[in-house]
Amino acid sequence: xxxxxxxxxxxxxxxxxxxxxxxxxxxxxxxxxxxxxxxxxxxxxxxxxxxxxxxxxxxxxxxxxxxxxxxxxxxxxxxxxxxxxxxxxxxxxxxxxxxxxxxxxxxxxxxxxxxxxxxxxxxxxxxxxxxxxxxxxxxxxxxxxxxxxxxxxxxxxxxxxxxxxxxxxxxxxxxxxxxxxxxxxxxxxxxxxxxxxxxxxxxxxxxxxxxxxxxxxxxxxxxxxxxxxxxxxxxxxxxxxxxxxxxxxxxxxxxxxxxxxxxxxxxxxxxxxxxxxxxxxxxxxxxxxxxxxxxxxxxxxxxxxxxxxxxxxxxxxxxxxxxxxxxxxxxxxxxxxxxxxxxxxxxxxxxxxxxxxxxxxxxxxxxxxxxxxxxxxxxxxxxxxxxxxxxxxxxxxxxxxxxxxxxxxxxxxxx
Amino acid sequence: xxxxxxxxxxxxxxxxxxxxxxxxxxxxxxxxxxxxxxxxxxxxxxxxxxxxxxxxxxxxxxxxxxxxxxxxxxxxxxxxxxxxxxxxxxxxxxxxxxxxxxxxxx
Numbered sequence: 001x002x003x004x005x006x007x008x009x010x011x012x013x014x015x016x017x018x019x020x021x022x023x024x025x026x027x028x029x030x031x032x033x034x035x036x037x038x039x040x041x042x043x044x045x046x047x048x049x050x051x052x053x054x055x056x057x058x059x060x061x062x063x064x065x066x067x068x069x070x071x072x073x074x075x076x077x078x079x080x081x082x083x084x085x086x087x088x089x090x091x092x093x094x095x096x097x098x099x100x101x102x103x104x105x106x107x108x109x110x111x112x113x114x115x116x117x118x119x120x121x122x123x124x125x126x127x128x129x130x131x132x133x134x135x136x137x138x139x140x141x142x143x144x145x146x147x148x149x150x151x152x153x154x155x156x157x158x159x160x161x162x163x164x165x166x167x168x169x170x171x172x173x174x175x176x177x178x179x180x181x182x183x184x185x186x187x188x189x190x191x192x193x194x195x196x197x198x199x200x201x202x203x204x205x206x207x208x209x210x211x212x213x214x215x216x217x218x219x220x221x222x223x224x225x226x227x228x229x230x231x232x233x234x235x236x237x238x239x240x241x242x243x244x245x246x247x248x249x250x251x252x253x254x255x256x257x258x259x260x261x262x263x264x265x266x267x268x269x270x271x272x273x274x275x276x277x278x279x280x281x282x283x284x285x286x287x288x289x290x291x292x293x294x295x296x297x298x299x300x301x302x303x304x305x306x307x308x309x310x311x312x313x314x315x316x317x318x319x320x321x322x323x324x325x326x327x328x329x330x331x332x333x334x335x336x337x338x339x340x341x342x343x344x345x346x347x348x349x350x351x352x353x354x355x356x357x358x359x360x361x362x363x364x365x366x367x368x369x370x371x372x373x374x375x376x377x378x379x380x381x382x383x384x385x386x387x388x389x390x391x392x393x394x395x396x397x398x399x400x401x402x403x404x405x406x407x408x409x410x411x412x413x414x415x
Numbered sequence: 416x417x418x419x420x421x422x423x424x425x426x427x428x429x430x431x432x433x434x435x436x437x438x439x440x441x442x443x444x445x446x447x448x449x450x451x452x453x454x455x456x457x458x459x460x461x462x463x464x465x466x467x468x469x470x471x472x473x474x475x476x477x478x479x480x481x482x483x484x485x486x487x488x489x490x491x492x493x494x495x496x497x498x499x500x501x502x503x504x505x506x507x508x509x510x511x512x513x514x515x516x517x518x519x520x521x
Binding site: 010013014016017022025026027028029033034035036037038041081082083084146147226227229230231232233235 | 441454456457458459460461463465477478479481483484485486488489490491492493494495
């Protein structure tokens with residue numbers, strides 16, 4: 001199963017209730033307990049509750065398959081955010097995220113991964129992830145969290161080269177190792193940090209060095225600052241995808257979301273192929289010629305599909321930019337004419353246009369020609385997109401033919 | 416109790432009533448729900464609730480769930496007894512005891 005944005009949202013929420021400092025904490029959240037969002041069921045594989053030490057809480061869950069068996073091939077680790085009544089959480093926000101109280105540097109403020117910043121919840125979060133990784137060696141692990149929890153989740157995902165989807169988190173880039181920074185650069189879209197543009201608490205702090213940010217305008221109007229930071233502001237479609245409201249500000253966010261999803265699917269498909277490769281060679285043997293052909297072609301298919309989605313996003317961006325340019329060109333012309341008429345009130349509208357034309361400023365040169373150029377670019381982008389679709393379809397059909405012809409290999413894959 | 420606390424208590428009672436209705440639309444054959452404790456997480460905007468729920472066979476189960484007032488939905492709940500936490504809808508009125516010990520039929 002593929003975890004959805006909605007499921008990540010719910011895991012980020014549930015993990016808060018592990019904290020006994022929270023008056024309404026959920027005493028029945030224990031290891032091996034079953035949890036449901038009403039649609040799917042999950043088993044809590046492992047918990048960590050550090051209220052007596054550094055204040056961190058974490059939970060690892062795996063889904064149940066159709067037969068009710070726990071499927072540990074995919075595990076999600078979620079980290080709890082700040083409990084406002086727990087001093088340890090507040091202290092972590094200030095020391096680890098903000099870089100304050102660091103006595104190892106002067107004047108008590110650090111922008112580097114010093115021991116003072118990394119100790120406490122960040123270290124505990126890393127240790128918990130390491131334990132889960134060791135216990136579920138074959139699992140595809142991803143992380144999630146909200147606020148401080150997403151900060152920890154982003155850090156752990158980047159250091160382990162895992163997928164992350166979380167909400168309203170400050171960015172941990174400055175504390176990451178050089179290896180993690182390199183991996184982020186080479187794998188854009190593996191980390192997703194949904195942020196509310198209006199969040200003025202923790203959610204938009206510390207920049208976006210990881211590139212995980214998808215900043216969304218939720219059009220909430222004036223509300224309590226906590227409401228902008230909340231987890232329940234986000235809404236999801238029937239497939240569990242986070243809904244980005246349609247408005248001018250969110251165009252970039254919609255394109256980013258599509259790119260992130262394409263990248264995450266790409267990584268997941270490659271993971272499956274890697275598992276097949278391991279399965280084929282499990283007995284110590286080498287890949288047969290057919291197996292090699294199949295895997296290489298499947299890999300190509302995944303690349304083609306991902307590139308297709310990325311091309312589509314890029315073309316949509318080109319079209320959007322040119323469409324808004326067309327709107328601006330017409331508005332600018334109207335404004336120019338209005339200003340000219342205002343500057344020469346004694347002239348008629350026709351005389352103003354004649355005067356402008358005498359210095360080379362006409363509707364044709366300033367509106368028609370640029371508009372035509374934009375329209376040509378839009379047409380070109382559409383044609384490119386269509387050509388890519390045709391090519392991708394052709395490649396995919398050829399690969400499907402190859403697999404269909406090789407009945408023996410198909411049987412091996414089923415087994 | 417000062418005015419602010421009173422307002423909060425009223426708000427919590429209203430959310431528990433809302434949640435009781437959603438529980439009726441989530442589980443079949445329930446006759447009684449007792450809210451043992453409830454409260455809001457200001458950071459997430461959601462409510463954590465711990466209830467004891469009885470069914471027609473007079474069997475009971477205690478479990479926690481989290482609730483979104485804004486979405487009017489249960490975010491997630493712990494499954495402690497599938498026989499009592501049976502998915503479905505309860506149409507008959509049920510007896511509800513709220514965390515402030517008030518009682519009502521919903």
